[in-house]
Amino acid sequence: MGHGWRIGRVAGIELAIHPSWLVIAFLVTYSLAVGAFPSQYPGWPTSQYWVVAAATAALFFGSVLAHELSHALVARRFGLKVEGITLFIFGGVTTIDSDSRTPREEALIAIAGPATSIGIGLALLAVDVAVGQPQIGALVGWLGFINLALGAFNLIPGFPMDGGRVLRALLWRLRGDRLLATRNAAAVGRALAYLLIGFGVFIALQPGGVFNGIWLALIGWFLSNAAESTAVQAGVERSLRGVKVRDAMVDSPPEVSPNESVAELVNERMLRGEHRSYLVRYEDGGLAGLVTLGDVRRLPREQWSDARVTDIMTRYADLATIGPDEPLADALRLTEEREVGQLPVIGDDPRMPLGMVTRRGILRLIDARMKLGL
Secondary structure (H helix, E strand, O other), rough: OOEEEEEEEEOOEEEEEEEOOOHHHHHHHHHHHHHHHHOOOOOOOOHHHHHHHHHHHHHHHHHHHHHHHHHHHHHOOOOOOOOEEEEOOOEEEEEEEEOOHHHHHHHHHHHHHHHHHHHHHHHHHHHHOOOOOOHHHHHHHHHHHHHHHHHHHHHOOOOOOOOHHHHHHHHHHHHHHHHHHHHHHHHHHHHHHHHHHHHHHHOOOOOOOOHHHHHHHHHHHHHHHHHHHHHHHHHHHHOOOOHHHHHHHEEEOEEEOOOEEHHHHHHHOOOOOOOOEEEEEEEEEEEEEEEEHHHOOOHHHOOOOOOOOHHHHHEEHHHOOEEEEEEEEHHHHHHHOOOEEEEEEEHHHHHHHHEEEEEOOOOOOOOOOOOOOO
């Protein structure tokens, strides 16, 4: 859920809202303005219900943001790079570019979110008791309850919930194997997700329980998919443990001159061979960049004869590259983050590539290793 509308930065951390967040913002506002507040505080003007409901929804946005921001700040405190925070229909996600290095780091980063939500909830409920004004009481009372519920729900010990991450940290500490701990925590997460789906279906079949039941089932479905994806990723990382980039790279990748015409690149190379990407190298062998089928497709066909490879290639300064002794799992992660299909492999001399590693090649290697039980 990393894609969304960028809305700013807090403490140097980029914030974004996924379009699906608008759904939950509307549902919270509508349910409070039409259902909860009129039943608890009868006699207000209709406009007042909507104003207080909209303010409550906006502060709920801030509560979820505070929950995620606490994860991000603790992670950064441990020296991990935080890519950003995205809010979406089921809450929020903090994107961190690497895994925790120790079980202690994992546990502290995970527990920061629920602790923040519970702290906010208790503070707001105290304000609700101290303040007699009904509109403020309605706002802080609901927010206090929902923050306590948010904190408690996230402590459920099933990955990828915060409680599941704490469970992974405990298993990691006990067994000394992060990947095995991840798979076990993800298995618990799948089991709890199925229970949540079943409970949601049961609630939906009760009188007046359709909306709440469907919502619980959707949350369970989302958690199930997230846990399954995590388990698959852990299996991939386990399969690639100890494998370096040099073990999977192509030593002599196809190459092309920057002065070759795009028409020649297409007709003499791309249409006559299996390769769809080429290193672009100067006459002395220095790396100029990389050209792919996607680069060609962005150029109108009538310009192929006049354009040269240098006109459409990704230049060296903009390339994502990797070293030969880096873990192959890092190469796969980099291709996903940069949304590219290949990485030039660069050694001591950055102008002289040692080869190229492709996502397709990595996936073939993963498939072979997993089928062989490696």
